[in-house]
Amino acid sequence: MKTVTACLLPISRNSIPIQRMDAALTLSRGDVRVNWGSGAVDMARQPLRDANQVTSQQKLLHSEQSRPLVLSYPAERQRDSPCWSMERSMHPRSRLKIKHPMSNWYENWIDVTYPIFPGMTGWPGQPETKFDTLSCIHCGDQAKVTMLHFSAHSGTHMDAPNHFMAEGIDISRFPVHVGLGPVRIAAIDCEGPVLPEHLDAYEARTRPLEPGERLLLRTPNSDKAFWLQDPFDTEYRGIGPEAAKWIGQRKLALIGVDYLSVGPFHQGNPQTHRALMSANVWIIEGVDLRKIAEGDYEMICLPLKLAGSDGSPIRILIREV
Numbered sequence: 001m002k003t004v005t006a007c008l009l010p011i012s013r014n015s016i017p018i019q020r021m022d023a024a025l026t027l028s029r030g031d032v033r034v035n036w037g038s039g040a041v042d043m044a045r046q047p048l049r050d051a052n053q054v055t056s057q058q059k060l061l062h063s064e065q066s067r068p069l070v071l072s073y074p075a076e077r078q079r080d081s082p083c084w085s086m087e088r089s090m091h092p093r094s095r096l097k098i099k100h101p102m103s104n105w106y107e108n109w110i111d112v113t114y115p116i117f118p119g120m121t122g123w124p125g126q127p128e129t130k131f132d133t134l135s136c137i138h139c140g141d142q143a144k145v146t147m148l149h150f151s152a153h154s155g156t157h158m159d160a161p162n163h164f165m166a167e168g169i170d171i172s173r174f175p176v177h178v179g180l181g182p183v184r185i186a187a188i189d190c191e192g193p194v195l196p197e198h199l200d201a202y203e204a205r206t207r208p209l210e211p212g213e214r215l216l217l218r219t220p221n222s223d224k225a226f227w228l229q230d231p232f233d234t235e236y237r238g239i240g241p242e243a244a245k246w247i248g249q250r251k252l253a254l255i256g257v258d259y260l261s262v263g264p265f266h267q268g269n270p271q272t273h274r275a276l277m278s279a280n281v282w283i284i285e286g287v288d289l290r291k292i293a294e295g296d297y298e299m300i301c302l303p304l305k306l307a308g309s310d311g312s313p314i315r316i317l318i319r320e321v
């Protein structure tokens with residue numbers, strides 16, 4: 001099996017509706033699989049005799065939907081280049097040594113998503129999370145079907161800008177590249193809300209945060225046991241409005257926290273949300289960082305495409321780089 005990285009360029013108006021995208025090709029005998037964005041298109045019906053056939057400058061292939069694509073290999077892009085190749089090449093951390101080449105693409109991911117289950121801890125005043133069984137196999141039905149009842153802000157989830165801004169976009173318009181790529185995790189030992197001085201101290205012991213970076217804060221919230229079984233803790237550590245402005249000024253792409261809201265419960269919760277959203281910083285909340293240490297990671301994190309919704313559960317995976 002051979003893995004290479006390439007660019008896909010649409011060559012007709014009927015092809016994929018983007019100008020350029022990176023793709024990873026895994027070649028085995030008589031089979032090509034193209035992985036990109038939201039999934040994989042199996043190109044087994046368009047076999048290549050051997051891997052050398054795709055090393056030419058341009059090769060016309062047809063996808064499952066018979067959309068014409070041209071594969072081209074820029075001179076600077078080598079075989080066996082790592083995943084996130086396009087993003088890394090544009091990212092300030094692209095200089096760092098890459099631990100996971102494409103051949104390890106499936107390995108070492110850590111799931112830092114909390115489960116969603118009936119009766120789990122939710123925001124005070126909101127209906128309890130509940131699953132109704134519409135049909136069940138052991139009751140004699142053909143299939144099990146569950147009806148879900150829970151807030152868009154349950155468990156590990158993402159906020160959309162329209163959660164706090166009347167003109168903000170909804171979660172279905174989340175730019176997926178924001179959820180894919182390098183992420184830094186900072187351990188913040190704070191007794192109250194996260195303050196700018198905590199973030200200054202993190203930068204001082206690591207390196208400055210640069211525009212477009214993603215950051216997850218591991219606070220004392222993560223030192224509690226499985227808090228989703230406990231009553232809602234109004235004393236959780238959130239990001240104070242001043243620290244939220246600090247994050248906005250750094251132009252981060254995404255900020256994440258380890259309890260159910262990015263802002264403190266008692267004071268400044270809306271201000272924190274608005275400071276981040278107005279600076280185009282995407283927010284994820286309730287990340288399970290109990291076993292995760294400060295450091296450099298990469299992340300896969302995507303919300304459901306819920307049209308009009310102000311938030312969505314996410315599945316989030318990280319791994320060390």
Ligand SMILES: [Zn+2]
Pocket residue numbers: 152153157158159260261285311
């Ligand atoms: Zn939320």
